[in-house]
Amino acid sequence: MSLTAAPPTRRLLTVGRATTLPTPGPVELAELASLAGLTGRGGAGFPTATKLRAVVAGHAPVVVGNAMEGEPLSQKDAVLVTRAPHLVIEGLAIVGRALGARQTVLALGPRVAAGPAQAVAQDHGVEVRSLRGGFVAGQESALVSQLDGRAPVPRDPLVRVTTRGVEGRPTLVLNAETLAHLALVARFGAPWFREVGTAEEPGTSLFTLSGKVRRPGVVEAVRGSRLADVLACGTPVDPVAVLVGGYHGAWLPADALDTRLTRSDLQAHGATVGAGVLHVLGPDRCPLRVTAGIAGYLAGESAGQCGPCVNGLPRIADSLRRLADRSRDPGLPAEIDRLGRLVTGRGACAHPDGTARMVASTLRVFAGHVAAHRAGWCPTDERWTR
Amino acid sequence: MTRLHVDWTRCDGHGSCTELLPELLAPDDWGFPVSLTGERDPQVPPQLERHARHAERSCPLMALRRV
């Protein structure tokens, strides 16, 4: 395969449309993804080759690009789909053709403008659909349900969508950014993809910087970069901690900003790169109050389907609120911990698990804050009024 | 050996499963079954297989499956 010169790092927002679309078959495409070491950019980080191979063969599958952008702190998919829609559409078209798909769909959440994608989609036989939003709406099976005309409510994971999904057909759901990378891998090859990044985590990723930063927004960075280096693009102001991975992520305290954004390095902090959300907490906001707010939001965003989630998340949020309000109840942290473990793994999707993980991270990283609140004062207030 | 799978999209915490398999499932604060083995889908030991079949038939929401 002859390769045209490809840009080294700022890949996703500078590469133009392909003149002719590569047409790998299903085996070749999966091989390419495997050699490139491409993993999902939607949060779960699953090897893309594995997902491609998981689609049950011979049943005219459906391929879906996920740009639902349900995570409020994330903007990367919205930016990608509006500024470089051709990459996402090309990725969809390549996968669709390789798998013999009957239908290729780009699913957009309400925060993603449809115009730019629609202009390109027609040329490649991709359908663009603007769907209802919500935190859980981007979850794979909830997205499939919505494409079927039903409410965005997750399904029992026992039957994978790759076996039975949209209209009962095997369905492959890939994040929009993953598809963009896949399109580039198909054009420029796996060795090119691996020119940057680490051996375990090659290539680049989009990160969304938010919170106490001078220049919030989306930045493309080489995978395996240090957290501090990626944050520097947005100029953080007095970071106390960074929420890595969004509302289902975990906190990294200020003294851990040198951590590399890799699976192995982040594991020590109970975090993963997730969908690349990096939210900076400054000294002016009480972390317990911030987390209580997030937990309250997450409780409200429950699909309302599974008992432990519907009941457990509001209880967790409530307990956190009481803790933020400096309740003297000595059993509060233990109760929050118990509830977190009670809801984990008990639902049709990972919404309760992610919530519990984020809350547990808060109590761990801000243990000092927790102790102060239980004694009746808040370090944030103290610092700010000084 | 089979495992017990709770279909959370159907479960409404009726509780016959926790009655029939108290070694594997217990009701939580709201009546929904919690796995006592640490696994998400608890494995059914051979001596409880009969009760697992009974529990699967007994759930009025058809939320319990043996997989």
Added chain:
Amino acid sequence: MNEALWALGRGSGLVALVLFTVALVLGVTTRSGRPVPGLGRTGVVDVHRTAALTGTGLVLAHVVSLYLDPFAQLRLVDLVVPFLGADRPLWLGLGTLAVDLLGVITVVSLLRHRVGPRVFHAVHLGTYALWPVALLHALGNGTDGGSAWFRTLAVACAAAVAGAVAWRLLPSYAGRGWARTPRKVAP
């Protein structure tokens, strides 16, 4: 022989009505999620099912014995199509209607794992129609329909069903006995 068939027909119909009353009340109890002392929740489900299936078997005996009894004047078509009967077509028709409903409900219930919870639940609601139809059939068509003891029995069964339905409609019935937030999405 005919007397025996007639007796079997009456007896099986009568017991079936009582069993369906038990089944309905226990069905409401099942849905309530409340345990019954000695039965727990599992026992409630089991007895509900047993009563319903036994009642169904007795209805089969009821229909067959009456079909074989020349006094009842039942043609084959009367077993399935309601209101065509020669003798007291209205009350007989209700019996046929009840058998039709029972047939659909039973088949769907036995195949509930195949048809899924939504279809199963929708069809199962038909039991609230089945029971009064069966009762009316018994009162209008049954040999003992006019007798005092049968009327007393009928009133007792009706009271039990009315009580169960009233309980079903109470706000306190919900939540299956637990203090919890209800689901927003129906199963």
